[in-house]
Amino acid sequence: xxxxxxxxxxxxxxxxxxxxxxxxxxxxxxxxxxxxxxxxxxxxxxx
Amino acid sequence: xxxxxxxxxxxxxxxxxxxxxxxxxxxxxxxxxxxxxxxxxxxxxxxxxxxxxxxxxxxxxxxxxxxxxxxxxxxxxxxxxxxxxxxxxxxxxxxxxxxxxxxxxxxxxxxxxxxxxxxxxxxxxxxxxxxxxxxxxxxxxxxxxxxxxxxxxxxxxxxxxxxxxxxxxxxxxxxxxxxxxxxxxxxxxxxxxxxxxxxxxxxxxxxxxxxxxxxxxxxxxxxxxxxxxxxxxxxxxxxxxxxxxxxxxxxxxxxxxxxxxxxxxxxxxxxxxxxxxxxxxxxxxxxxxxxxxxxxxxxxxxxxxxxxxxxxxxxxxxxxxxxxxxxxxxxxxxxxxxxxxxxxxx
Numbered sequence: 001x002x003x004x005x006x007x008x009x010x011x012x013x014x015x016x017x018x019x020x021x022x023x024x025x026x027x028x029x030x031x032x033x034x035x036x037x038x039x040x041x042x043x044x045x046x047x
Numbered sequence: 048x049x050x051x052x053x054x055x056x057x058x059x060x061x062x063x064x065x066x067x068x069x070x071x072x073x074x075x076x077x078x079x080x081x082x083x084x085x086x087x088x089x090x091x092x093x094x095x096x097x098x099x100x101x102x103x104x105x106x107x108x109x110x111x112x113x114x115x116x117x118x119x120x121x122x123x124x125x126x127x128x129x130x131x132x133x134x135x136x137x138x139x140x141x142x143x144x145x146x147x148x149x150x151x152x153x154x155x156x157x158x159x160x161x162x163x164x165x166x167x168x169x170x171x172x173x174x175x176x177x178x179x180x181x182x183x184x185x186x187x188x189x190x191x192x193x194x195x196x197x198x199x200x201x202x203x204x205x206x207x208x209x210x211x212x213x214x215x216x217x218x219x220x221x222x223x224x225x226x227x228x229x230x231x232x233x234x235x236x237x238x239x240x241x242x243x244x245x246x247x248x249x250x251x252x253x254x255x256x257x258x259x260x261x262x263x264x265x266x267x268x269x270x271x272x273x274x275x276x277x278x279x280x281x282x283x284x285x286x287x288x289x290x291x292x293x294x295x296x297x298x299x300x301x302x303x304x305x306x307x308x309x310x311x312x313x314x315x316x317x318x319x320x321x322x323x324x325x326x327x328x329x330x331x332x333x334x335x336x337x338x339x340x341x342x343x344x345x346x347x348x349x350x351x352x353x354x355x356x357x358x359x360x361x362x363x364x365x366x367x368x369x370x371x372x373x374x375x376x377x378x379x380x381x382x383x384x385x386x387x388x389x390x391x392x393x
Binding site for chain 2: 005006010013014015016017018019020027028031032034035036038039042043044045
């Protein structure tokens with residue numbers, strides 16, 4: 001979305017911080033990465 | 048004409064912010080700007096009851112405040128309730144709107160209030176109430192009271208109410224049918240030509256506009272921060288105890304995740320309808336990433352995860368619901384000492 005601040009792109013609508021097509025371990029890693037991106041955004045100026 | 052006037056601690060003469068916790072007080076005469084109000088309404092008008100309440104009290108104990116005020120207004124045998132004007136004072140505007148709305152629906156009395164367009168009370172109550180656009184500056188009190196009294200007189204005389212622009216009200220978002228001389232095509236072409244020439248024109252429907260929300264500064268130290276998870280994906284405890292609607296939800300809930308390391312499928316269900324819930328049903332952490340947040344909490348990346356998560360459904364949800372819910376959620380987060388929020392959205 002244009003101009004949206006502190007917005008992290010999730011992995012699709014139906015599993016925003018997940019993925020139904022990879023292994024459980026890979027999914028946990030993906031989730032952690034997405035959440036870490038969110039935490040980084042919280043510390044940014046947000047532009 | 049018997050008038051009830053609602054004022055906050057400041058306009059009621061109790062004091063400033065330090066009196067914002069003052070409970071509801073009743074006086075049997077006009078107070079502060081109420082005196083001018085009485086004058087403007089004419090010789091046969093009397094403020095028989097002034098209700099004064101601290102802004103914090105009115106907002107934090109809204110139900111008690113409204114119930115007590117309704118009692119007193121009933122007993123006063125009033126013909127009209129005037130609230131404010133509140134200008135930009137947000138708690139005042141919210142309290143005035145809530146009171147006017149209750150008096151209108153429960154007592155069937157004519158009500159009038161005034162506040163700035165940006166007042167959160169205007170946002171919440173514009174569709175229910177006639178709100179005179181007072182602008183931000185209390186220096187215009189006299190002019191605003193004049194408009195409020197003129198409008199009140201129209202209401203009492205059951206005269207036809209004109210357009211928001213004519214009456215000086217905040218637009219209510221209602222659409223009225225009207226016969227006009229020229230066809231839509233002609234009117235549109237005229238507007239387009241005016242726009243191209245840089246001439247003024249007036250759109251027949253104004254798109255919903257709202258003041259941009261200023262972005263908060265970044266979290267200073269994440270390692271000591273309390274972080275909360277919120278979702279609009281409609282994840283709710285099994286049984287949907289708060290009966291959060293799947294679409295155009297007017298309710299939200301805050302649910303305990305105390306001592307939980309992850310969200311279990313059997314404990315939750317989804318009240319949404321805008322996405323295929325099968326994957327989130329199997330593992331709710333795919334929507335509300337509790338397990339990842341617990342890990343990060345253990346690793347010291349954040350200070351603490353809030354032991355509640357907040358949820359509602361964002362599906363087909365009009366701003367009139369979501370702006371209110373957003374404010375309420377923010378209040379809850381603040382009361383829990385939350386520093387930052389991660390909102391996961393479908």
